[in-house]
Amino acid sequence: MSLHDEIVELVKKHELYRENCINLVASENVISENVKRALGSDLASRYVARPKYYGGTQFMEEIWEEAEKRARRLFEAKFANVNAIGGHIALMSALCALRDQDTLISSVSPENGGYPGLAKERSLVSLLGLRVEHLPFNTSEFNIDIEKSLEFLEKRKPSVVVLGASVLLFPQPVSQISKAVHEYGGKVVYDGSHVMGLIAGGEFQNPLREGADILLGSTHKSFFGPQGGILLTNDEELFQRVSSQFFHVTMDNPHPNRIAALAIALAEMEKFGREYASNVVKNSKTLARELAQKSFPVLHNSKGEFTSSHQIVLQFGAFKSGVEFRDKLEEANIIVDSGVRIGTSEVTRRGYVEGDMKEVARAIGLAWQGKTEEAKGVVHHLVNEHKTLKFC
Numbered sequence: 001m002s003l004h005d006e007i008v009e010l011v012k013k014h015e016l017y018r019e020n021c022i023n024l025v026a027s028e029n030v031i032s033e034n035v036k037r038a039l040g041s042d043l044a045s046r047y048v049a050r051p052k053y054y055g056g057t058q059f060m061e062e063i064w065e066e067a068e069k070r071a072r073r074l075f076e077a078k079f080a081n082v083n084a085i086g087g088h089i090a091l092m093s094a095l096c097a098l099r100d101q102d103t104l105i106s107s108v109s110p111e112n113g114g115y116p117g118l119a120k121e122r123s124l125v126s127l128l129g130l131r132v133e134h135l136p137f138n139t140s141e142f143n144i145d146i147e148k149s150l151e152f153l154e155k156r157k158p159s160v161v162v163l164g165a166s167v168l169l170f171p172q173p174v175s176q177i178s179k180a181v182h183e184y185g186g187k188v189v190y191d192g193s194h195v196m197g198l199i200a201g202g203e204f205q206n207p208l209r210e211g212a213d214i215l216l217g218s219t220h221k222s223f224f225g226p227q228g229g230i231l232l233t234n235d236e237e238l239f240q241r242v243s244s245q246f247f248h249v250t251m252d253n254p255h256p257n258r259i260a261a262l263a264i265a266l267a268e269m270e271k272f273g274r275e276y277a278s279n280v281v282k283n284s285k286t287l288a289r290e291l292a293q294k295s296f297p298v299l300h301n302s303k304g305e306f307t308s309s310h311q312i313v314l315q316f317g318a319f320k321s322g323v324e325f326r327d328k329l330e331e332a333n334i335i336v337d338s339g340v341r342i343g344t345s346e347v348t349r350r351g352y353v354e355g356d357m358k359e360v361a362r363a364i365g366l367a368w369q370g371k372t373e374e375a376k377g378v379v380h381h382l383v384n385e386h387k388t389l390k391f392c
Helices: 003-019 033-039 058-075 087-098 146-156 174-183 196-200 236-243 256-293 319-331 345-349 354-368 372-385
Strands: 079-081 104-107 160-164 187-191 214-218 229-233 311-313 341-343
Touching: 033 256, 058 079, 058 196, 058 229, 058 256, 079 236, 087 160, 087 187, 087 214, 087 229, 087 236, 104 146, 146 174, 160 174, 174 187, 196 214, 196 256, 229 236, 256 311, 256 345, 256 354, 319 354, 354 372
Parallel strands: 104 160, 160 187, 187 214
Antiparallel strands: 079 229, 214 229, 311 341
C-alpha cells in the first residue's frame, strides 16, 4: 500500500467513525455536500488578490463579490470582508489596524471564558506589542460586571474593547459598553466566533445594531460554514483601515475555495438560519436542564438560567475531571472537549430536536457512570435516526 492509499484509507476511517458519533464540541459543526464540493474544487489550488495581480481569476472575483454581498445582507452590515482564513486572523487584522505605539485593550479574561488569544502572555497581545487589562466579571451571572466595567472604562480608557468570548452563554452589555467607549473615542470589536450562526439566525444579540464598531469571527462553529473568518462593519473608513491589514500583513492568499464554500454556506444560512438557530438554542436549553436533573454540575446564573446560546458548561472544578469526562464519553462515541464546554450546533444541523436531547442526556449519564455499552446503544439509535443533514 502506498503512502497515498494509506492516508486515503485513514480519512475514510475517520469519516466513518465520526458519522457514528454524537459530536457535542461547541467549536465545531458539519458542512453540506455543496460546501464540501466547493472546498475540493479547482479553486483549492488557485491564487486571487486585490488589486488584481493574477490572470484567470474572472470567476473567482465574481464568487468573492457574491460572498461579500451575501454576508452584508445576512448580517445587515454595510461592509463585509471575507478574506480572513480564520477568526484569529480577522481579530489580528482588526487589532493591527486599531493599535498605536502604546495601545491598551480590554477584554474578558480567559479565566472567565474569554478568548485565550487575548491573554497577557503568549497571545496576540504580546505578538502585536499591546497591553491588555481585562474587564471586571460577575462570576455569579457569568457575564461582564457592567457597573464595575463602566467605572474601569472611565478610568483606564482602553483604545479597543474586545467583547465576545470563547465561553459565551449569555448576551453581553454591548450597548452600554459601546456608548461609554465611544464617549472617549475608543472602538469596540465584538468577537462573535462562537455565536455567528446565532447572530445570523436572529437568536442572539446583533452587536453592530447595539453599537459595536466591528463584528468579526470564525465561520465554522455555530455558523455552519468552512473553517475561516469574516469581518463586518458599518464604518467605511474603519473598513478600509482593517482591510489594508490582510494582504501581505496578516496573510497572503485568502483561499478562494474557502470563499466559494462560505458563499454557499451564507446562502444556506440566509434561507434556513432562523429555524436552525432557534432549534440550536432550544436544544441547548433542554440538554442543560436534563443534565442538571441528572445531577451534573451545569453552570447557571443567579436566575437559574443555564444558557441563551449553543453552549453548556459543566463545572467539575478540576481539569483532570474534564479529561476523564471527555475520555469516558469518547468510549461511548460521544465527542466533547476536556474543558467540558458542550455545544448543540452540529446535532441540530443533523436534525436533533428537544426530544432527542433527553436521549443525548441519558447517553451522557450512562457513559459517565461507566455503562459504556448501554450508552453506545443509545448513541447508535440516535445516529441512525439522523443520517440526513438538515438546513441545506
